[in-house]
Amino acid sequence: MNCTNCGHTLQDNQNFCGQCGQRIDAGNSTSYHRPQNITETQTSGVSEEEISWFIGKNADVYLQKWRRNSRWNWPAFLFDAYWLMYRKMYLYCVFYLIIWFVWSNVIVASVFSEWNPIESPGLLPLVLVICCIPKPVLGIFANKLYLHQAKRKITAIVQDQNKRESREAEITASGGTNLVLPIAVLTIPYLLALLAGLFFFFKYYLTFNDALGKATVTTKTAVTNESQAPAAQTTAPAKWESTDRINILLLGGDSRKKDEIHSADSLMIVSIDPATKKMKLLSILRDTYVNIPGYGEDRISRAITMGGSSLAMKSAEELTGIPIQYYLYMDMQSFIRLIDSIGGIDLEVEKNMNYVDSNEDSMYEIHLKKGYQHLDGIQALQYVRFRHDAMSDFARTERQRKFLKAVVIELLTRTKVTELPKLILFFEPYIETNLNVDDMIKLGKLGFDIDTESIDSIQLPPMELMQEKSVNGKAVLYVEPEQVRSYVKGILNDGSRTQSN
Numbered sequence: 001m002n003c004t005n006c007g008h009t010l011q012d013n014q015n016f017c018g019q020c021g022q023r024i025d026a027g028n029s030t031s032y033h034r035p036q037n038i039t040e041t042q043t044s045g046v047s048e049e050e051i052s053w054f055i056g057k058n059a060d061v062y063l064q065k066w067r068r069n070s071r072w073n074w075p076a077f078l079f080d081a082y083w084l085m086y087r088k089m090y091l092y093c094v095f096y097l098i099i100w101f102v103w104s105n106v107i108v109a110s111v112f113s114e115w116n117p118i119e120s121p122g123l124l125p126l127v128l129v130i131c132c133i134p135k136p137v138l139g140i141f142a143n144k145l146y147l148h149q150a151k152r153k154i155t156a157i158v159q160d161q162n163k164r165e166s167r168e169a170e171i172t173a174s175g176g177t178n179l180v181l182p183i184a185v186l187t188i189p190y191l192l193a194l195l196a197g198l199f200f201f202f203k204y205y206l207t208f209n210d211a212l213g214k215a216t217v218t219t220k221t222a223v224t225n226e227s228q229a230p231a232a233q234t235t236a237p238a239k240w241e242s243t244d245r246i247n248i249l250l251l252g253g254d255s256r257k258k259d260e261i262h263s264a265d266s267l268m269i270v271s272i273d274p275a276t277k278k279m280k281l282l283s284i285l286r287d288t289y290v291n292i293p294g295y296g297e298d299r300i301s302r303a304i305t306m307g308g309s310s311l312a313m314k315s316a317e318e319l320t321g322i323p324i325q326y327y328l329y330m331d332m333q334s335f336i337r338l339i340d341s342i343g344g345i346d347l348e349v350e351k352n353m354n355y356v357d358s359n360e361d362s363m364y365e366i367h368l369k370k371g372y373q374h375l376d377g378i379q380a381l382q383y384v385r386f387r388h389d390a391m392s393d394f395a396r397t398e399r400q401r402k403f404l405k406a407v408v409i410e411l412l413t414r415t416k417v418t419e420l421p422k423l424i425l426f427f428e429p430y431i432e433t434n435l436n437v438d439d440m441i442k443l444g445k446l447g448f449d450i451d452t453e454s455i456d457s458i459q460l461p462p463m464e465l466m467q468e469k470s471v472n473g474k475a476v477l478y479v480e481p482e483q484v485r486s487y488v489k490g491i492l493n494d495g496s497r498t499q500s501n
Contacts, residue, residue: 046154054175077139082182240442253331263301283397289476321485329432336377338430401457420444
């Protein structure tokens with residue numbers, strides 16, 4: 001039998017032409033009756049009636065799509081795996097999830113392995129688009145897959161002789177929809193998370209909250225639960241009891257990535273006298289040639305690469321002759337995030353600063369204009385790193401002391417004593433130090449007693465005690481250790497050889 005519209009060869013069980021979509025009339029009747037003596041396996045496919053049984057809800061919509069050879073399916077695009085579960089396409093759902101997992105976790109992860117959303121937020125739309133590529137692909141092939149599934153399952157039922165008497169019921173049961181499963185998959189994880197949250201709330205939170213009401217703010221637990229321990233916010237931190245001078249070595253790492261160990265880009269000693277409540281900032285020129293314990297003589301900036309922060313402390317002690325009890329290390333990324341987290345710093349930039357290194361990432365280029373301005377994290381890093389002028393590292397260490405003093409004044413003027421625990425815990429993730437949280441809080445409390453206007457800023461070694469030499473082809477600053485130690489002793493004893501900024 002051929003189609004009267006296009007002449008396409010038709011099978012006896014067809015109600016419409018697969019070529020042009022023309023409805024097939026069976027005699028004068030508007031409905032088509034399947035021949036009683038022909039089994040399903042003798043035909044080229046399944047009937048439209050059987051497909052309608054299988055589809056159930058919205059059968060007419062799907063039949064129209066297939067007649068027009070339409071592939072696009074909006075529900076499949078919007079709800080992807082949930083649509084597959086709704087239409088009982090469980091095997092295809094598993095395949096889709098595997099493909100999506102491999103795509104997003106292997107391909108996308110490998111492409112964007114070095115991507116930092118904080119530094120390059122503009123790439124976020126591109127990442128989302130790439131991750132969602134499987135969705136429109138499923139939308140294109142969803143109807144074809146569904147028709148294939150319908151024919152496959154209907155054929156299996158028809159060929160099963162045991163199901164001949166209940167064929168319509170079997171086909172209907174195997175198709176149709178399942179709204180319960182996608183809703184369950186969508187809601188059960190949230191319900192479980194809610195139940196787990198309630199469990200931990202009643203098991204730990206209530207008793208923990210009672211303990212916090214009796215705790216002091218000098219413990220990290222009390223600070224992190226300040227909303228449950230309001231009394232802690234009005235209690236002043238404990239005082240620093242010792243009257244011995246406190247010397248803290250600040251180390252600025254030159255590393256671009258986490259866990260990299262590069263030469264120290266900056267070395268500065270913060271020296272505090274608890275008795276007189278005075279602070280001095282002594283920045284050490286990174287090319288100063290010193291004795292590095294266990295390694296011989298080298299530039300002091302190299303100590304951290306040889307033995308970490310502890311060796312850098314010992315090398316600073318060797319140069320200055322004073323005990324260094326503590327250190328605080330921060331890399332470049334942490335510096336940027338820390339300055340951004342406190343809202344930046346207002347500072348006078350004394351000159352135009354421009355420097356570009358073709359071997360470095362563009363984020364480390366230096367472009368600053370002269371004048372008083374607000375510096376964010378990246379701009380602040382540019383300011384403290386710039387040394388490409390006639391004074392080189394001499395001017396840079398001066399800028400670093402100036403910047404640190406500005407940060408100290410900013411924090412002390414806008415922070416209350418009772419807010420110190422929260423502030424210290426806020427800073428802790430950005431730094432590496434051998435100070436514990438309690439001692440950092442006590443030192444912070446001591447900082448409120450210091451006259452910020454009297455902070456002295458000193459360069460080590462001073463110009464008059466250094467000589468520029470070349471060792472193994474590298475320029476270094478040579479000093480007589482005893483002369484430097486005597487100089488430092490005089491400064492810490494409030495001698496007159498200070499260079500206040």
